[in-house]
Amino acid sequence: MQSRALVCDGAAGTQIQAAELTAEDFDGLDGCNEYLNLSRPDVIADLHRRYLEAGADVIQTNTFGAIRYVLDEYDVGDKLEEISAAAARIAREQADRFSTPERPRFVLGGIGPGTRLVTLGNVSFDDVVESYRAAFIELIRGGADGLLIETLQDLLHAKACLIAVAEAMEEEGRALPVFVQVTMEQTGTMLMGSEIQAVINAVSAFPYVVSLGLNCATGPEEMVPHVRALSKHWPGLISVQPNAGLPVMEKGEAAYKLTPDELATFHHRFVSEFGVSLVGGCCGTTPKHIEAVAEAVAGLTPAKRDAIEPLVGLSSLYQFQPYDQSPSFLIVGERTNANGSKMFRELLAKEDWQALTEMAREQEREGAHVLDVCAAYVGRDEVKDMDRLLFEFARQVTVPIMIDSTEVNVIEASLKRLPGKPVINSINFEDGDTRTEKVLTLCRKYGAGVVGLTIDEEGMAKTKERKVAIADRILEWTRRFGIPDEDVFIDALTFTLGSGDAEFRTA
Structure with a gap:
C-alpha cells in the first residue's frame, strides 16, 4: 500500500x-x-x-x-x-x-x-x-x-x-x-x-x-x-x-x-x-x-508525506488539545476535585449532576485546557460517582479530562466513559511496582497519557537527585508499556518556600 x-x-x-x-x-x-x-x-x-x-x-x-x-x-x-x-x-x-x-x-x-x-x-x-x-x-x-x-x-x-x-x-x-x-x-x-x-x-x-x-x-x-x-x-x-x-x-x-x-x-x-x-x-x-x-x-504510487506533523496532546469528544500552549502553558483546572473543593463535595453529596457539570464548564470558560476530576469522597461509591460524572462531562465539556484516582477500578470505569484521549493522575512507587503496572496496562489498553509522581518505597523524594532517579524509573516503566515520552508528565512534587516547612526548603 x-x-x-x-x-x-x-x-x-x-x-x-x-x-x-x-x-x-x-x-x-x-x-x-x-x-x-x-x-x-x-x-x-x-x-x-x-x-x-x-x-x-x-x-x-x-x-x-x-x-x-x-x-x-x-x-x-x-x-x-x-x-x-x-x-x-x-x-x-x-x-x-x-x-x-x-x-x-x-x-x-x-x-x-x-x-x-x-x-x-x-x-x-x-x-x-x-x-x-x-x-x-x-x-x-x-x-x-x-x-x-x-x-x-x-x-x-x-x-x-x-x-x-x-x-x-x-x-x-x-x-x-x-x-x-x-x-x-x-x-x-x-x-x-x-x-x-x-x-x-x-x-x-x-x-x-x-x-x-x-x-x-x-x-x-x-x-x-x-x-x-x-x-x-x-x-x-x-x-x-x-x-x-x-x-x-x-x-x-x-x-x-x-x-x-x-x-x-x-x-x-x-x-x-x-x-x-x-x-x-x-x-x-x-x-x-x-x-x-x-x-x-492503476500503477499510481501514493504521494510521499515527509513532513508529518503529529498531534501531540490530548483530546475530548470534540477537540484536540495540544500540550504545547506557547506562549502560555497547559492549564489544568482543579475545582472538579472532591479533595480540593468544598462546593464540589457538597454538590456531589446532593448528586446535583447538572450543577457539577456547570462547575466544569465554568473552568473551561475561564481558560482551563484540561480538567482534573476526582470523586474520592468518604462514604460514597467512587466508581459510581465517576461513572455518572464523566457520562455528563464527556458530552457537555469540550476540553479533555484528567482522571484523578488512586483506585485502579475507578480509573478503568472512567476510561470506559471518556471519548478521545485522557490522562491518568497518577502513578508512583509508594507501594512498589504492582499498582504502577496495573495503571500502565490501562493506559496502553484504552489509549491514555499518565502523570508520574516522584514517590517511591521510601516516600516522597526531597532531593533533586532522588527526584531524578525516580523520574528515570517512571520513564523506564512507561517505555516498557509503549507509552510515548510526550504523554508522560513527571510531577516532581516541589513545595513553595511559602509553605513554611523547613523540611521542604530544598524539595
Whole structure:
C-alpha cells in the first residue's frame, strides 16, 4: 500500500437492493443483509465477484451489522458467530478465486457502527466490546487479511471497538492490520461533534491501527479538507471510501448522482496529492464506479508525506488539545476535585449532576485546557460517582479530562466513559511496582497519557537527585508499556518556600 494504491470495493447495500430479493430470501428477516450469508450465500458471493471483476484488490465481508445487539433486533443475535464465519468464508473463497501470484486479492473483515452509541448511553462499553470481539474472532478464523471498523460516528464507540479488535487478535494469537474509518458529516464533524484532529489524536494512541480514513455520509468533494488533515497529521496509511455524492430524493428514494469518472478523478487526486493508499466507494457506488477508480489509480504510487506533523496532546469528544500552549502553558483546572473543593463535595453529596457539570464548564470558560476530576469522597461509591460524572462531562465539556484516582477500578470505569484521549493522575512507587503496572496496562489498553509522581518505597523524594532517579524509573516503566515520552508528565512534587516547612526548603 506504500508502493501502490489498492482499490477496495463499493457499496454492498446498494447492490443487495438492486438484486430485488424477496422476504423468503431473508428467511422472513427482511432488511437483515447479514443474514444473507446463511440464507443466500450465492447472492453475497456474486456481489464480491462483480467487484473483483471490476478491479477491486480488496473486498469487505458482508458483516456491516454483524453486532449481537443489532442482530437481536431480528431475534438472531445468537447466530452472530455463525453469520460472521459464513461471511468470512464467502469472501475468502471469492478473493482466492481471483488471486494470482502477481496480483493477490485481499479480504477485510469489516463491521459498522451499529444502531446505538456508547457516549449517549444507548449501549454499554462492555456490550460493544463483547459483541465486536466475538465477530472479529470469527473473521480472523475465516481468513480475513485485515480487520476494519467503519462508518464510526462516536469516538468512545471507536475506542470500544479497538479494544475488541485487540482482544480478538490476542485470543487468536494473530496480529492483523487494523483499519479505522470514521464518518464526517456535512457539518464538518462526526455525528457526535468530533473534529478530525480529535479523531487523529485519539486513534494515534492505539499503535496497532495501521490505517485511518473516511467513509460514508458525503461525497469525495466534501471529504477533501479531512483528507488533507489526515495527510498532514496522521503518520500511518490513509483510506477513503466516499458515497457517490450527496443523495437527492427521487420518487421518495435516495439517489446518488456522482458518476464513475467523477469518483475516479477525485481518487486520482487523493492518491497523487495526499498520499492515500486505499480507495473505494460507499453508498451509491457500483462495480462501474470501482472499475473507473481502478483504471484511474492503476500503477499510481501514493504521494510521499515527509513532513508529518503529529498531534501531540490530548483530546475530548470534540477537540484536540495540544500540550504545547506557547506562549502560555497547559492549564489544568482543579475545582472538579472532591479533595480540593468544598462546593464540589457538597454538590456531589446532593448528586446535583447538572450543577457539577456547570462547575466544569465554568473552568473551561475561564481558560482551563484540561480538567482534573476526582470523586474520592468518604462514604460514597467512587466508581459510581465517576461513572455518572464523566457520562455528563464527556458530552457537555469540550476540553479533555484528567482522571484523578488512586483506585485502579475507578480509573478503568472512567476510561470506559471518556471519548478521545485522557490522562491518568497518577502513578508512583509508594507501594512498589504492582499498582504502577496495573495503571500502565490501562493506559496502553484504552489509549491514555499518565502523570508520574516522584514517590517511591521510601516516600516522597526531597532531593533533586532522588527526584531524578525516580523520574528515570517512571520513564523506564512507561517505555516498557509503549507509552510515548510526550504523554508522560513527571510531577516532581516541589513545595513553595511559602509553605513554611523547613523540611521542604530544598524539595
